[in-house]
Amino acid sequence: MFGKINTLNLDIPKTKGFWLSVFARLSRNKLAMTSGLIIVILTLMCIFVPMVSSVAFDKTDWGQIMQTPSGQHWFGTDSLGRDLFVRCFIGGRITFEIAFAAAFVVLLVGIFYGAIAGYVGGKLDTIMMRVVDVLYGIPFLFFCILLITLFGNSMALSFVAIAAISWLDMSRIVRGQTLSIKHKEFVEAAMISGVSNLKIITRHVIPNLLGVVIVYAALTVPNMIVMSAVLSFFGLGVTEPMTSWGLLISDGAQNMQAWWLLLFPAGLMIITLLSFAFLANGLRDALDPR
Amino acid sequence: MKKILSVKDLKVHFHLGRSWFKSARVVHAVDGVSFDVFEGETLGIVGESGCGKSSLARALCGLNKITSGSALFNETIELATANKAQWNDVHKQVQFIFQDPVAALDPRMTVAEIIAEPLITLYPQMTSSQVMAKVLATMKLVGLSQNQINRYPQEFSGGQCQRIGIARALILEPKVLICDESVSALDVSIKAQIINLLQDLQQQLKLTIIFISHDLGVIKHICKRILVMYLGNIMELGDKQSVYENALHPYTKALLSAVPVANPELEKAKQIQLLEGDLPSPINPPKGCVFNTRCPQATNECRATRPQTKMVANNLVSCVQIH
Numbered sequence: 001m002f003g004k005i006n007t008l009n010l011d012i013p014k015t016k017g018f019w020l021s022v023f024a025r026l027s028r029n030k031l032a033m034t035s036g037l038i039i040v041i042l043t044l045m046c047i048f049v050p051m052v053s054s055v056a057f058d059k060t061d062w063g064q065i066m067q068t069p070s071g072q073h074w075f076g077t078d079s080l081g082r083d084l085f086v087r088c089f090i091g092g093r094i095t096f097e098i099a100f101a102a103a104f105v106v107l108l109v110g111i112f113y114g115a116i117a118g119y120v121g122g123k124l125d126t127i128m129m130r131v132v133d134v135l136y137g138i139p140f141l142f143f144c145i146l147l148i149t150l151f152g153n154s155m156a157l158s159f160v161a162i163a164a165i166s167w168l169d170m171s172r173i174v175r176g177q178t179l180s181i182k183h184k185e186f187v188e189a190a191m192i193s194g195v196s197n198l199k200i201i202t203r204h205v206i207p208n209l210l211g212v213v214i215v216y217a218a219l220t221v222p223n224m225i226v227m228s229a230v231l232s233f234f235g236l237g238v239t240e241p242m243t244s245w246g247l248l249i250s251d252g253a254q255n256m257q258a259w260w261l262l263l264f265p266a267g268l269m270i271i272t273l274l275s276f277a278f279l280a281n282g283l284r285d286a287l288d289p290r
Numbered sequence: 291m292k293k294i295l296s297v298k299d300l301k302v303h304f305h306l307g308r309s310w311f312k313s314a315r316v317v318h319a320v321d322g323v324s325f326d327v328f329e330g331e332t333l334g335i336v337g338e339s340g341c342g343k344s345s346l347a348r349a350l351c352g353l354n355k356i357t358s359g360s361a362l363f364n365e366t367i368e369l370a371t372a373n374k375a376q377w378n379d380v381h382k383q384v385q386f387i388f389q390d391p392v393a394a395l396d397p398r399m400t401v402a403e404i405i406a407e408p409l410i411t412l413y414p415q416m417t418s419s420q421v422m423a424k425v426l427a428t429m430k431l432v433g434l435s436q437n438q439i440n441r442y443p444q445e446f447s448g449g450q451c452q453r454i455g456i457a458r459a460l461i462l463e464p465k466v467l468i469c470d471e472s473v474s475a476l477d478v479s480i481k482a483q484i485i486n487l488l489q490d491l492q493q494q495l496k497l498t499i500i501f502i503s504h505d506l507g508v509i510k511h512i513c514k515r516i517l518v519m520y521l522g523n524i525m526e527l528g529d530k531q532s533v534y535e536n537a538l539h540p541y542t543k544a545l546l547s548a549v550p551v552a553n554p555e556l557e558k559a560k561q562i563q564l565l566e567g568d569l570p571s572p573i574n575p576p577k578g579c580v581f582n583t584r585c586p587q588a589t590n591e592c593r594a595t596r597p598q599t600k601m602v603a604n605n606l607v608s609c610v611q612i613h
Binding site: 186190191193194204207 | 351352377385386395396397408411412462
């Protein structure tokens with residue numbers, strides 16, 4: 001935006017940028033950093049474990065049914081003799097895919113929708129927010145079942161369903177923030193300088209509400225993991241032999257005597273959810289220096 | 291002298307939406323003011339909180355919509371009906387300095403970006419090296435050092451932030467500077483610095499300044515003419531000398547009597563004319579003279595007829611009892 005100014009070769013000392021100082025504060029928070037590290041490691045494992053593993057996630061082995069965890073099968077095997085370790089990470093991959101993709105859409109749609117409604121205000125704001133209210137009134141599961149009966153069961157659909165419901169919250173939060181930023185004097189200063197409304201939104205409003213949005217996004221991702229798990233638990237979205245954490249947990253819950261079937265996927269999910277919560281907490285503190 | 295701004299019967303009203311049990315209400319923030327601003331002068335606008343000073347100032351630079359009346363800028367542009375292109379022309383020549391120096395600067399932008407923004411927006415044809423040269427020159431003008439250019443507003447004190455705000459306003463080389471309580475949020479020593487800076491800049495750049503404050507001491511120091519407002523109306527308008535020494539309107543007298551005097555003997559002997567009660571609501575301004583509810587000399591005539599502004603001695607006054 002103003003990049004051209006800073007690229008001039010001026011003899012001026014660089015000070016720490018805003019995001020650098022946020023990162024510096026975040027890195028002092030051990031819990032948040034550990035959580036971030038765990039998320040990164042889990043994400044990498046979800047990508048690479050199914051790739052490098054010698055057993056395919058859907059390879060059934062009738063000689064190895066319901067094996068307890070061992071050196072050969074680290075997380076044990078399920079009722080069809082499939083290796084749970086690989087299944088946990090292929091399931092994680094699907095879960096993360098849905099959650100991150102949905103979070104991305106939620107951020108994009110929610111921020112622009114909320115910022116425009118809040119900044120323009122008046123009748124447009126009323127109409128846009130009533131639309132949100134109406135959509136909010138549709139029950140989530142009912143909405144999913146409706147989508148599936150209309151378009152058939154697929155993974156893409158569960159992503160659409162989650163994204164379609166989750167952007168509502170984000171747009172409300174962003175609108176509220178925008179309302180408070182809109183009347184700040186620096187926005188008025190930009191108006192007096194003849195800056196167009198769209199530029200004010202992208203240059204002044206959105207950068208100033210990113211802090212809240214990032215925290216909320218970090219809290220949204222676990223929400224979506226839970227949602228996709230709920231959908232899978234009911235048999236919507238992901239179907240066998242593909243799997244997700246929700247499906248694995250549902251499978252484990254039906255075979256309680258084989259404790260490992262429930263413990264490992266549930267444990268992974270809980271670790272992920274906690275990590276996101278701690279990271280969000282740390283981000284909130286780092287973004288607000290007071 | 292050339293009239294740079296000619297305001298006639300200007301009204302700024304705000305509509306509060308109709309609620310279930312009340313009919314639509316209107317806030318009469320500025321209710322028919324007329325005055326001229328001449329090129330190169332400093333006009334002070336005083337009045338207590340809520341009297342419409344800020345609404346008036348914000349209307350003159352496009353932040354509030356003008357409800358009715360006229361404000362002719364530079365004898366060419368009518369602000370009440372100006373279109374986008376005309377407003378951009380006005381923005382180049384009328385700039386604003388805010389009350390809260392820190393809140394007026396975007397915390398996510400560096401000093402260079404903040405100061406350059408008006409220039410980049412209103413003169414898009416300028417090259418980046420031209421913009422940069424102008425930014426540095428303006429920073430020097432307001433007393434900021436070059437090596438602060440990449441810092442963020444949080445790293446500065448209030449006084450320095452106000453300097454950045456002034457630099458942002460001056461980079462466009464405006465003709466008129468509107469200062470809305472621009473020094474009220476600063477502590478006394480910094481206040482003096484900023485006021486002196488404004489005075490120096492005015493001489494150097496031949497600026498016209500509209501200076502809004504509730505601090506009569508500051509107004510007396512910096513202004514040539516003074517406009518006293520009460521509840522959206524002009525009470526008195528005149529040269530500094532005649533307003534401070536021969537105030538005619540009872541409201542002006544009351545305001546001036548409340549200013550503390552540095553000499554304890556005089557201060558003890560001084561008669562303070564305290565005004566009773568609060569400012570009436572601008573939603574429902576009093577009939578007749580708006581000041582009649584608190585005026586010590588109010589008569590039935592004051593409660594019935596709205597006074598016209600008229601020239602008495604050297605001042606413009608709106609009071610039915612002064613002839």
